[in-house]
Amino acid sequence: MNTSAFAQKPLASVADRFTEHLVRMAEQHIPRGLDGQLERPLYFVRGKGQQTYHRDAPDRHRITLGREMVRQHLIGDVSRWLHVRERERLGWDRAPSMADLVCHVILHETAHAIQCEQGGRQRGSVHNDAFYAILSELPHARWAQALQQAVRDHYPEEGAQTMQSGNPAGNRSAEAPALDAVAIRRQVPPHRTYQFWHKGRRFVGTVIRYNARTITLVGNLDNGRRSKMRVPYSMAGRLEALPI
Ligand SMILES: [Zn+2]
Incomplete structure (x- = not known):
């Protein structure tokens, strides 16, 4: 297995580039005045940390997209975010x-x-009913759909997919992990190669990281596509170790 491609391209630089790209896509697709909904123009900028926020200035709105926010989405570790x-x-x-x-x-x-x-x-009272009434309308805007398509099209392949367990990514409620981080390392040691089935495709990969509730593996799907996968602890039993 060739894992060197990833070693040469650390995720931090992928996150860096994609954050910049996201800012450009937002600037390109989101009209400054939101089709008449805003009096002051809206601008997007890149932030270095996790912080992702809107700032209201007298002459403009500014939204900062944090690189660390983007990185967390690239590895599928989104439990800190409100979206679920x-x-x-x-x-x-x-x-x-x-x-x-x-x-x-x-x-x-x-x-x-x-x-x-x-x-x-x-x-x-920031996240109140008035806020959610506004947010609920936004995906219907033409610009929002164009943005969504652009982000889907340009999302880096290096981003991780989450092994489906019928449980949305980041949703903690339905499935409590039966294993802790120590137990999982014993059951699924690092740097070993495993296979499992994902949406009908065979994935073969190596463990590269242990997250709070998942393991990240990097490898290939049987169509040759390079991929990162996150496997919830609770599904570790489905990983089959391959001979070294
Ligand atoms: Zn908010």
């Missing part, structure tokens, strides 16, 4: 791709810009 709970509340698809979750983050911050101008933002 929000998607439940809004009745949106609860098992979206990571590309769609990144779009969700952008729409969330964009909704804050509208909320500020409409006066729906109150001290101590």
Whole structure:
């Protein structure tokens, strides 16, 4: 197996480039005035850390997309983000791709810009009914659909897929892990090669990382496509070790 391609291309630089690309896509597809919904123009900038936020200035709105936020989405580690709970509340698809979750983050911050101008933002009550009424409308906008398609098309292949367990990525409620991090390392040691089936395709990969609730493997699907996979601890029993 050739894992060197990934070794030469650390995820940090992939996250860096994709954050820059995301900012460009947002700038390209989201009209400054949101088709008349905003009086002050909306701009996007890149941030270095996790922080992803909207700032209301007298002459403009500015949304910062944090590189660390993007990196967490690239590895599928999105448990710190609000979107799963929000998607439940809004009745949106609860098992979206990571590309769609990144779009969700952008729409969330964009909704804050509208909320500020409409006066729906109150001290101590930011994510309120007024906010969700705004956010729930945004995916229907033409620009939002164009943005979503662009992000899907350009989402880096290096991004991880999550092994489906009928449980949306990041949703902690339905399935508590039966194993802890120590036990999982014993059961699935690092640098060994495993195979398992993902949506009818055979995946062969090597463990490269242990996350809070999942293991990340890098390898290939049987169609030759290079892929990263996150396997929930609870599904570790489905990994078959291959001879070294
Ligand atoms: Zn918010």
